[in-house]
Amino acid sequence: MLPVFAITTRGLEAVSAQEMRQLPGVTVTGMAYRRVEAACQELQPLARLRTVDDVFIQLARWQPVTHLRAELGEFAKRSADLILKPALDAIGTMRPLPPAPRFSVTANFVGRRNYTAPEIKTAIQAGLSQRHPAWVYVEDDHDADVNLRVFIEHDTALVGVRITRHPLHRRPYKTDHLPGSLKxxxxxxxxxxxxxxxxxxxxxxxxxxxxxxxxxxxxxxxxxxxxxxxxxxxxxxxxxxxxxxxxxxxxxxxxxxxxxxxxxxxxxxxxxxxxxxxxxxxxxxxxxxxxxxxxxxxxxxxxxxxxxxxxxxxxxxxxxxxxxxxxxxxxxxxxxxxxx
Ligand SMILES: C[S@@+](CC[C@H](N)C(=O)[O-])C[C@H]1O[C@@H](n2cnc3c(N)ncnc32)[C@H](O)[C@@H]1O
Known part of the structure; x- marks a missing residue:
């Protein structure tokens, strides 16, 4: 079973958990602020989720994560230690991945920190580039083959790799927008x-x-x-x-x-x-x-x-x-x- 987590809209965690439970081979293991954690036998059904913003294979849970700037160095070290191969192999069963993928990083956190989301991204990018020198970092997620996500709440960081190439909440049909347009x-x-x-x-x-x-x-x-x-x-x-x-x-x-x-x-x-x-x-x-x-x-x-x-x-x-x-x-x- 692969550990996965979905990021969803705050307030809709229970709704997203309900949708995930309906999928074959998916067991919901936990729910927290803006996310649902689960274990799954195969990834493909998760790509059909409609209520979540995105779904990731969980790579690591870093603990403790403090609010201090020294944490940026820890992020770089810990991301250099990440083992991505099993997750990328699983994603490779859904869509072809080049041997040296272009990667983007998304970071967000809850609460006050002495560092910013762009600084977290830079630290993670440095760690990954150290371990995988051939991989190419791209700032624009749209150009990436894989996306690394770091979601920090309290003293815990959840680290994952997105299963789909583009965010799930971004529907290809939605080209025309007006003020008040709904997610x-x-x-x-x-x-x-x-x-x-x-x-x-x-x-x-x-x-x-x-x-x-x-x-x-x-x-x-x-x-x-x-x-x-x-x-x-x-x-x-x-x-x-x-x-x-x-x-x-x-x-x-x-x-x-x-x-x-x-x-x-x-x-x-x-x-x-x-x-x-x-x-x-x-x-x-x-x-x-x-x-x-x-x-x-x-x-x-x-x-x-x-x-x-x-x-x-x-x-x-x-x-x-x-x-x-x-x-x-x-x-x-x-x-x-x-x-x-
Ligand atoms: C919040 S928006 C709906 C957004 C929509 N769900 C979307 O994703 O684009 C509300 C809409 O109500 C429309 N509206 C306002 N008064 C209306 C009325 N009396 N009858 C019908 N539509 C009205 C506005 O023109 C606006 O498009």
């Missing part, structure tokens, strides 16, 4: 929370560039979405074409959906919440009109799952709420069972 891994987590299943129908009344619709269509749901801005539906159509799916897209006002009562299984949406979105009226009255409209079109027993930075405006006492971290803010994912 695809968060959209996938919202679908999991909505208990979405192939064959169900889903509406996104505030679809923007269509991330939720596309993630749902790729899972085999029948999707319809719309936006007040005609431009949003155009961007959504372009992204959907790249994903080779064809959601029904409309220009509409979410306060008056042109849909019959009890006609869809799920409503999943990233509401306007004033992060980058300018709403031409009071958010409160928009929410007060849009939520009853979602309750109307969703079948009894169906689910409504919403992302918003102003959860207090969602008038649903029975809702379950999960706080996440996104773009430096702490919005909530709200799940409502439509038991009217």
């Amino acid at each position: 695809p891994s968060v959209a996938a987590a919202m679908l999991l929370l909505a208990e979405a299943a192939p064959g169900q129908s889903l509406v996104d009344p505030f679809c923007g560039t269509g991330t939720i619709l596309i993630e749902a269509a790729l899972q085999g749901l029948h999707v319809i979405g719309g936006d007040l801005q005609a431009a949003a539906a155009r961007h959504a159509r372009i992204n959907a074409e790249h994903a080779d799916c064809h959601p029904q897209l409309c220009q509409w006002d979410a306060r008056r959906l042109p849909l019959a009562a009890a006609s869809v299984d799920l409503a999943v949406s990233n509401l306007p919440w004033g992060r980058q979105i300018v709403v031409n009226e009071n958010l409160k009255s928009l929410y007060h009109a849009a939520l009853p409209e979602m309750r109307r079109v969703v079948k009894p027993g169906g689910r409504i799952v919403l992302l918003t930075g102003v959860p207090e405006l969602v008038n649903a006492p029975e809702a379950e709420s999960t706080e996440i971290s996104l773009f430096g803010q702490n919005p909530h994912i709200i799940k409502i069972r439509n038991d009217r």
Whole structure:
């Protein structure tokens, strides 16, 4: 069994663990801030994960890691001692790797330190280059064959090598962006929370560039979405074409959906919440009109799952709420069972 860890959005650790448990040959072994640890028989299924940002083969767990600058020298020494061959052999079963790969390094940490993330990267790069002089360090992860990741929390550093060439959260279909555009891994987590299943129908009344619709269509749901801005539906159509799916897209006002009562299984949406979105009226009255409209079109027993930075405006006492971290803010994912 190979030890692996996934990095996910803060607040979605349990959702990502749930998704990982559903994969064949994967045993979840632990959960902590922004990560899920697991053991797996083969890597291939992990590359299909939708709710995580990335998955790594675990190379080492360094302990203790202090906040002192002297730690930079330790990072260099410890990375010169890393044994990468078994991990690279396992990755080589998924995609060809050159004998002297181009490598990038990503570092991040929680809490205050007397060193910076770029300094950690430089130390790790120096250690790896010492052990593998033929390997080529590249600053831009996009150009790398392999990515080394160091994730430091408290006195522990988890060190891994990414199983996929590019980050999992970066979907190739997403070429058109608009302000407020949703991270695809968060959209996938919202679908999991909505208990979405192939064959169900889903509406996104505030679809923007269509991330939720596309993630749902790729899972085999029948999707319809719309936006007040005609431009949003155009961007959504372009992204959907790249994903080779064809959601029904409309220009509409979410306060008056042109849909019959009890006609869809799920409503999943990233509401306007004033992060980058300018709403031409009071958010409160928009929410007060849009939520009853979602309750109307969703079948009894169906689910409504919403992302918003102003959860207090969602008038649903029975809702379950999960706080996440996104773009430096702490919005909530709200799940409502439509038991009217
Ligand atoms: C947070 S964005 C959605 C982002 C989307 N999930 C994505 O990934 O691109 C909210 C969207 O709601 C739209 N919107 C605002 N008021 C609306 C209304 N009354 N009816 C429909 N859409 C509206 C905005 O134009 C914006 O595209």
